[in-house]
Amino acid sequence: MKTVSVDSVSYQLKGSNWWARATAACLLALGSGALFSTSAVADEPQHGGTLNVILDPEPPMLILGINQQAPTQLVAGKMYESLLRYDFELEPMPSLASEWEISDDGLTYTFHLQEGVTWHDGEPFTSHDVVFTATEFLPETHPRASSNFRRLESVTAPDDHTVVFQLDEAYPAFILAFEVASFPIMPAHIYEGTDFTDNEMNDHPIGTGPFKFERWSRGDYVQLTAYEDYWQDGKPYLDQIYFRLIPDAASRALALETQQVDISSFNNIEPFDVPRLEQLPHLEVITEGYEIAAPLSWIEINHRVEPLDDPRFRQAMMYALDREFIRDNIFMGLGRVPTGPINTVTIEYTDEVHIYEHDPDRAMELMDEMGLEPDGNGVRAEVELLPLPYGETFIRLAEYTREALGQVGIRVRMRSTDSAGWAQRVADWEYELTNNFVYQYGHPALGVSRTYICDNIRQGVLFSNTMGYCNEEVDDLFARAAVENDPDERAALYAKVQQILVEELPVIWLLEMEFPTIVNTRVRNATTTAIGVADTFADTWIEQ
């Protein structure tokens, strides 16, 4: 490797399981009649080749500063960059910032930018672009910018290659707000003084990333080609990337099987297909690379409805569900049984909370305590469940929930909706139980507290506190923890809030979902950071 950037060094260390891959490649070569030459063992990155990636559904646009849906991120993550990237432990790594310092009081973040970076149209990238993005562009377009930047006092550029973020109070989560989907640097020379969402260049993204926009054939594919003046010398390795739109799940699995595509991500492949694809010698399943997303799935509960407002009833439901069964038989082993509101891979997680085992007898005891006696049909209470209309898996989950709760005397009626109807009902609080999953963005202050604080009870807004749960102590703990600069104090505050939430169960956490990234073994370094497939692919290469 010629390049000397810090991240590429860390890749080489991370890539120390090369022998395992080489062995696999050898076995593959033997198995397929020595189709692959002996160069398969080489671990030196090779230039050239076209990568095919599954894209589903079709993104509405590719301007990452304006739209951050997962499909947009997948494509635009190759064209845009942010100041930082994060390794699997969520430690920051250089990207457009080569170095950074945080002052001891946690108020001043100074970033030193890479030299010699140009936009895809040849204009130089400077600190002005960063200031413009932070102060003008994202506050207008990015749904999470207002909370991420709430404590931001000023953003200044002392020179062309330095940016200083000044906060008005310590906010330790801030260092995690520079991932490419949260803070994609947008070109000031194109957007300054224009209507951002109506700019004529929105059809032709201009970024600093290793790949530049080539064409988008709607309904068919998006093509990106290597940017020859990319700031990391010798990268990217790939000549081009095609993002193939394949709207049908079975066809997506088939495309991987027949090697028409090299990579699938997120829920492209339904969980039940994963064990089968994993068996194939040319495919590899990676579950890393979703640490930023860290989705946590739960049963969302409307606290405005009796008896769902009683914590004992929610505990009874929790005891009635066998979450290991859910993981193993519905999500086909993909995921972890959660202990509380914070995903294991998210910062500030603690396991020092009450652990709910599967215990239907305890569930019935709790309902006895509440005075919910079974009637002639053994029914103690009746609730309505709105299944999440995101495919087979969630329908199975709803069916399981109905049966498991039915066994302890909670009759569950199911009501079907389409995804628009689901979103509207949940946002408008017109539901009793539903399934939901929410991303945590690496830090409880970024993606966890929003679900539970009273301030965020906002009718009509999805992924807010749609349950209507409100506990002032929880609010206070989250608020204090977010601005606590001392790591031990902070950990104690977060531990306390997790214990309270686990006791009161505002929602019933079912699964820390794991998404499978399924990669053809000829592709190397597809996932090297917590940003996963949304990362730049600058280091990705194909074995020729």
Add this chain to the structure above:
Amino acid sequence: MSRDFWRAFANNYGAVIGLALLLAVVLMAAFADVIYPRSPWSMVTTPFQPPLSDDVLLGSDTLGRDIAAGIVHGSRVSLLIGLTSSAVALFIGVTLGALAGYFGGWVDDAIMRFTELFQTIPNFVLAVVLVAIFTPSIGSLVAAIAIVSWPPLARLARGEFLSLRSREFVLAAVTTGQSTTRIILREILPNSLSPIIVAASLTVATAILLESALSFLGLGDPNMMSWGYMIGASRTVIRQAWWMSFFPGIAILITVLAINLVGEGLNDALNPKLARKGRGR
């Protein structure tokens, strides 16, 4: 009449077999709660049990539900929806067809254009749209299937009425001053019933298929176990667990085949001339 009918019907061996099969399905539906008292949704065993396992005859599905229990209880939904939606379709179709055929003229034109409107839209697509709009439930399924099934019945009834209304016995009834309603209901309808009954029996089979297809797509009533749902839910694991979609498929095949055979038998018995002509060809 009735003895002739049975003789003609029994002459067609296929029809007798069909009737026996259909009777078996009806009994299965009637005694579902006796055969499998537990809900077909209950997870009784470990998932992915192959057929002939200890406690489940036809295996278990992805959540450990008994396939055999699902088939037995699913027969209720199939028959219920098949029969009620056909009855509704029959009512709409025959009413409109009779009016169009009897009155002719602009009434006929209006009704037939209206019917054609429905016939130009593909059946299944319309049913999917209707169920999606009215949210899946047993009522919306029956309504949607009935709405897409009546046009052929209307055309058939119109044809029969057109040919019968100029016959002497109708003219006689008109001359004796009988009311229009009475002529339609008492004179023409009984005489045009045979082909309509045959067509209606086939409509039942189509309705069962439609219900299965809708459930397969996840548009069935989420609280009722149906064969189409069972196939739809397990098609994703068909390579690992063939039995989950195979047995419900067989159930649909047998039921629909049985109804078709019975329909053919009815045709033979009710329209002996037509039937003979058909065989002679």
